[in-house]
Amino acid sequence: MTTVLEPPTHDEPLDAAPADDRDFRPTPGGWAARAALPIGSLLVLFFYLNHFAPVRADNLSNGLIIAVGALSLNVLVGYAGQISLGHQAFIGIGAFTSAYVISQSHQSFYVALVVAALVGATQAVILGLVALRVRGLYFALVTLAWGAVSEQCIFLLKGFTGGGAGANAPKPGGFTTDRAYFVLVAIALGVILLIDWRMMASKAGRAMQALRESPQVAANYGVNVNAYTLLAFAVSGFYAGVAGALYASRRTTVQAVEFSFASIALTYLIVTVVGGLRKRGGIVAFAILFELGAEWLPDLAKSLGLPRSFQANAGTYLQAVSGILAILTLIFQPEGLGTITGPIGKWLKGERFHLGHGGGGGAEGVNARP
């Protein structure tokens, strides 16, 4: 098994990896290094949360909420091959629903979270019904228009949102401080990641991947293409509802203007693309980097002595750059940040570190069908 320096055999030219890679086991030191990374990250996080002002924790919460929203988009765009340019509706409806349940129905945050997720799923399924009739690029238009309807109509309905000027959604007991709330958001993200992982490792995820590439092949495998398309919408809407509820209580007052096309739909789409479609590690990583960038860039500009106008607009410049980053990702590196996080994940599981050995899936960008 461990014979070294044998010439590569050509009998099986189609093997996935060289034999020594398949039999690779890390040394004790290697395992220590693998354990050090997550533990070290946790320590850094702990230091970050405690050392800086609570507002930093609050902003980091926002990064994780963006991650949940981007994971929601990933279900549609990455897994199911649908497109949504109206995700402000998904997130905003979740936020206002949560606020409504908390302040109008006087229920707890946790009830509101579940209701928001279910309402989010429902509105997504309704949109999904349209997707069964209207396909591809044309469906993208429908999502765009749906986003506009949410902004200009749904968020302004007095009975539902109080007119959009500010619905209350206080943080739940025990999590009222910014640092405590961060923990809550992190737990929620963890649960979503678990669901996402199990989904992709089971029936539903495989069905979505198949129908994205070819509805015909999926049907031949026994997949009910329409039902699983709708399921993808439901799951996406569910994640988005959770993101919305978290968003609402992070801000404690929900305002319609915050859920705009540019600030939610476009931003989340960019995060999903740059993070890497179908690469949940990359998506979470870029969501956090994006938030940290927006936060620390002004300080960085200040310490570098850049003009005041640049300092004030640093976050906006970041948005401009991230748009360009998304285009570069699409052109040159369709797996996005997943190119790095994928191999790191495999390394953590005890494999060898290989850049660009991410395995199947995703090499074709937004849609894997030719």
Next chain:
Amino acid sequence: MPVLEANGISIRFGGVQALTDVTLTVNEFEIVGLIGPNGAGKTTIFNCITGFYRPQEGRVRFKGDDISDLAAHERSALGIGRTFQNVGLVKSETVLTNMLTAQHAVIEYGPVAGMVGLPTTLRTERVLKRRAEAILDILDLGHLRDLPVQGLPYGVLKRVEIATALATDPDLLMLDEPGSGLGPQEALKLGDELLELRREFDLTIVLIEHHVPLVLKICDYVYCLNFGQLLTEGDPISVRNHPEVVAAYLGEEAPEAEEEAERLEAGLEGAEL
């Protein structure tokens, strides 16, 4: 009792009559060949039987039940496994994942149970994997399990596709040119394997095939289509020597109908999204 009965199937695409009153019957554990020149409508009848096309006339019965109104995925779940002429696999996935996906209808847990990771789903997943590996091993594909489908050679893909079709747990296996891309010797070897698979999986098989020696070797019965109509049927030798069959193979082709069918098939796969 016949496993498959297609009675009086007729289908038009726009003005093109692709099939006219085609009737075929397949009995249990038979291997039935479907031959005919290009454009004769062989793939079209496959699509009518598997539910990708809805014929304007005619009924399809499977194990005695009328399945004419069922969708393709329902027919697959009932036990009709099928391969495609130009390879129907999820290309960005690995061979193993394709095998797991193909067992979709066999899986007893619900999609939501899978998402929340109920213990039964984890157990089921292990069973699915073992089953997939067993099928791959039978077809000598075990060493390819972790490779993405994209990039595998055509001949290998045709085999992988047979493996995925078997993974759907079919009673009836419909193979669209399983021997294409194979040399004469390899085709005959495939024939032996199909006979073996029939025994091992209790299969009834319908295949579209151009390799005449392969058809002669394994088929119990043969239908010959030409211009969307049944030209003749019978045991392989007599069909092979039927003067009209010889003439059809030597003579003119019927391109239009099949082209139209292929165009629609491409449309089914969704050109863009």
Next chain:
Amino acid sequence: MLGVTLVTPIILGLVQGAGFGLVAIGLVLIYKSTRVFNFAAGEFATLGAFASYHFSHGFNILFISIPKLGLWAGAVAGIAVGAAFGLLTERFVVRPLSNRPKVTVLVATAAIATTAIALEIVLGATKSFRSGALVSGHPFVLQGVSLLWQELIVIFVLVLAGVGLAIFFGYTDLGLATLATSQEPTASRLMGIRLNRISMLTWGLAGALGGLAGVLLPPVTGSFFAAYGTTDLLIAAFTAAVLGGMTSVPGAFLGGILVGLVQNLALSNVDQNHFPGAPAVAVLVVLIGVLVVRPTGILGREA
């Protein structure tokens, strides 16, 4: 009474619809030549509006300062910036992605919009600009509603653009080459048509039309702001283009007018307090209706 609920919305609808039509024609040109849904089209218009405003009023941003040049120079600058942005998009985004799935290109154009919106925010924070009419005053009064010169100009320009493009595609070699490219790319290349040129031409033209809309429309509606083109023009323009089957210039032209009328009639006849956002809802209904019932558009055939 009739003036407020019917004549005003009809006039405004015609004028705004003409603006939608301009952007929609750009969408159709791009779709015809490169089969791309251009989600950056709205920002072609916004950048045009910003450029025309800043050049006519003078500006001093970062290291560049430009003196006050007046409205007409501003208008030219707006169109030029729109065209330049269209060309840049074609060269650096669409062409490198030309062999990729169309949805990838769609996401890329959305990314362009993101970058453009961010740049606009830098150019003018998030405030709204009041932009001046090229010609002020109102020559007509109809049913108690006065009509602005600017409004007449917008309609006139749209008609001019529509007729001009119809002549271009129907009678000039270049126009015919563009049409041929959209229908038979391979054959066209074999015939010696340079696809890159055609692609650049249509994107440049679409950018200029967007810039023109950005110059003409804000004075009618009163203001513009960052992401103005995406929020106020893009959906309406796409709906207009879809009404025209995505491939018909006259269809997009008529579709624009139709969407403008629908929006404004919904706005003036529905109580905003009880039912906010009626124009957006109306557009969604029209869009889904057309896509489900008549995907080939109101004028019918796929070109």
